Amino acid sequence: MRFLPVFLDLQGASVALVGTGPAAATKLRLLQSAGARVRWYANGSGIAERAIAESAAGHAELIAADPRAADFSAFTAVVSATGDDLDDEIAARAWSHNVPVNVVDRLDLSTFIFPAIVDRGDVVVAVGTGGASPVLARRLRERIEALLPARIGDLAALMGRFRSRAAQVRDGAASLRQFWERVMDGPIGAAALGGRWREAETALARAIERSDDARAQSGVVFLVGAGPGDADLLTLRALQALQDADIIFYDELVTAEILDRARRDAERVPVGKRSGRPGIGQDAINERLADAARKGLKVVRLKGGDPFIFGRGGEELDYLRQAGIEVVVVPGVTAxxxxxxxxxxxxxxxxxxxxxxxxxxxxxxxxxxxxxxxxxxxxxxxxxxxxxxxxxxxxxxxxxxxxxxxxxxxxxxxxxxxxxxxxxxxxxxxxxxxxxxxxxxxxxxxxxxxxxxxxxxxxxxxxxxxxxxxx
Ligand SMILES: C[S@@+](CC[C@H](N)C(=O)[O-])C[C@H]1O[C@@H](n2cnc3c(N)ncnc32)[C@H](O)[C@@H]1O
Missing domain, CATH: 3.30.950.10 (Tetrapyrrole methylase, C-terminal domain)
Known part of the structure; x- marks a missing residue:
């Protein structure tokens, strides 16, 4: 690893940006989104003026002076994107003041590089290839974008707001960790990721106070729709549930290709009717789901298509709720x-x-x-x-x-x-x-x-x- 990934606090920090092209304009937006005060040495360029005018949020100032004459010790970081010899001079001055510098497309002059970023508010994922291939980094970022729930940053913010309260109430790191895992994996996480803020917040506040409630020790059942057969038609939420599962009860419509996407060491239990032979029966399935949840397991009940479309998901939901077990319903693409x-x-x-x-x-x-x-x-x-x-x-x-x-x-x-x-x-x-x-x-x-x-x-x-x- 040549570059150590770190997250730099640029809120209110002064950052010098040198250069006039589109690469500099892109970096302006990025620096502004991190709260930096950008001093842009753009030499009266129209592009820079437009970029600043278009960036509604954030602080940026166009400087007409020669950047080489600037006081580099006043900057938290320097970014240079001139594409000519000026880059070398700017980098040399930053080095001499021990100020971190990035020169666009010049790894040899840079002490830091910009990763490809997935930005979901409080959740930020940075992908780097040590400067070797920004295209590969972007491709990886796209894959991660697709995997992360859209509101994951909001869930992080919610947990952040209750963090110290939960730490006061719960004894010990292990119990705290398990508590937050249940929050993320259970109905509170599902409500937050589904944009149901009030519900998520109220339930979280209640869960924190309910520290010795037996229910809090039990697992969760995810009623998951597996779609009609093609594994690529699984929803992202279904995939996440499969990858977190301890045990999966699946019916006969679920294909091997879909089961292959589940966590490798999750236990797999077939409960459907196979080629004319009767299945284990709805009552027995209900009981087995409840028993597994009471053992504290993350249980996935995996059904073809959508659980509520001719899938008897409603009956399972009723039974489990009456048994006091937390249930999260994950929809699927119906046949x-x-x-x-x-x-x-x-x-x-x-x-x-x-x-x-x-x-x-x-x-x-x-x-x-x-x-x-x-x-x-x-x-x-x-x-x-x-x-x-x-x-x-x-x-x-x-x-x-x-x-x-x-x-x-x-x-x-x-x-x-x-x-x-x-x-x-x-x-x-x-x-x-x-x-x-x-x-x-x-x-x-x-x-x-x-x-x-x-x-x-x-x-x-x-x-x-x-x-x-x-x-
Ligand atoms: C018990 S229902 C379950 C329906 C499922 N919950 C859904 O939402 O698609 C089973 C019926 O769904 C339909 N079905 C399920 N998967 C299918 C597929 N891949 N192609 C065509 N029909 C399908 C068939 O009519 C099958 O008899």
Whole structure:
């Protein structure tokens, strides 16, 4: 490591900036955002005047004098970006006064360099490559930007405000550390990261006072939506929960690719139904989640799609809350949204499709039959979950109730996964399409918008091709 990463307090500090180009203007903004008083030796440049005029916040002063004549001992740092021999002279003067100096694109003259920065208020991440590759540093910064919750700085500020109060109430560093870990990982952290300030603040104040409450010792259950299958469709919050988990209870829709993103040593427990065999049952799942949380573990209940869309997440939430266990719900991309996006299928479309219905086909036939007359409006797009084996009943019910038999329809099976199959046709063909698509999970989509999808257009193009070949 050639450069030691440190955070320099520049609030109100005097910093000399030399040079007139865009690189100097960029450094001006950075120095101002750290609260520096910038003395900019820009030699009457129009760029500098504009940059100062545009920077609403921060203190900067244009100096017309020769920077070599300045009193360098008065500066906390010097930044030079002239790109010519003046850089060498400025660096030499800074060195002689032991003032830290950065010369843009001249590592040999610099005693400090600017890292690539992720700036989230109180949380700042600096990435450096020792000056070797600013492009690589920026690429790494982008990755970190994507991983960090947007309001992480606000969470840090909230914890900062209560830090000394918590230290007074809690005995010992270990107990304090565990307390803050629970704050970050539990509902208080989730409320802060979700922008629910009042709730987060009130809960934190209460949690600090509740130091010997048994509940404070228990773990947390995260009800996490895993999305439809493609691991890249996990939300950032879901990924964070997976990477923090001690134990993961997952259902049969969760792909191996998604489980691979979890913390390596987290225990993985399958609780779903597998190829026709019954699962362990909802009551047993509820109890196991509660037991694991009572042991103080960070528990993830991982479900395909979104936990609240035909996922029984609501029942688990109720049970756990009644058992006095903290629960954080992390939404996921539901199958309809993920599959439609991949199929280029706009589920709603201006005046053409103005209503969207997600329904389960579990009651498409037999007991508690569906009232299909509610779904015959031609402007309603109908997405039917768990409907592959009930496609004939769906077809018959809808057509008998008055939906046009020629309505465009799609069957989306194993959506967003490597072996996805998307088929299109008419409503009166939907049972054939479903039989042809193979093993689920699968969705039926019925509505005029299907004809706007990529999969419909591709199928039409393929149809034209084979007609031409036959001719
Ligand atoms: C018990 S529901 C769970 C739904 C899930 N909570 C969600 O929000 O997507 C299971 C049904 O979701 C649908 N489904 C889940 N993943 C799917 C996928 N990758 N492709 C198509 N349909 C899917 C199927 O209709 C499947 O029968």
């Amino acid at each position: 309809a949204i993920g599959c439609a996006a991949e199929a280029g299928l706009p589920l709603l479309f201006r005046n053409e499709a103005t209503q969207l219905t997600f329904m389960s086909a579990q009651h498409a036939d037999g007991v508690g039959k569906t009232d299909w007359s509610k779904y015959v409006d031609s402007k309603t797009t109908l997405v039917i979950y768990m409907g592959l084996s009930k496609a004939a009943a769906v077809r018959d019910g809808l057509i008998a109730a008055g939906r046009d038999a020629g309505t465009p329809a799609a069957v989306l099976v194993r959506g967003t996964r490597k072996d996805a199959k998307y088929l299109t046709g008419r409503l009166d063909e939907i049972a054939v399409l479903a039989a042809f698509a193979g093993e689920g999970p699968g969705l039926l989509v019925i509505g005029d918008v299907v004809a706007r999808s990529d999969i419909w257009r591709n199928a039409a193009a393929r149809g034209r091709e084979s007609a031409e070949m036959a001719a």
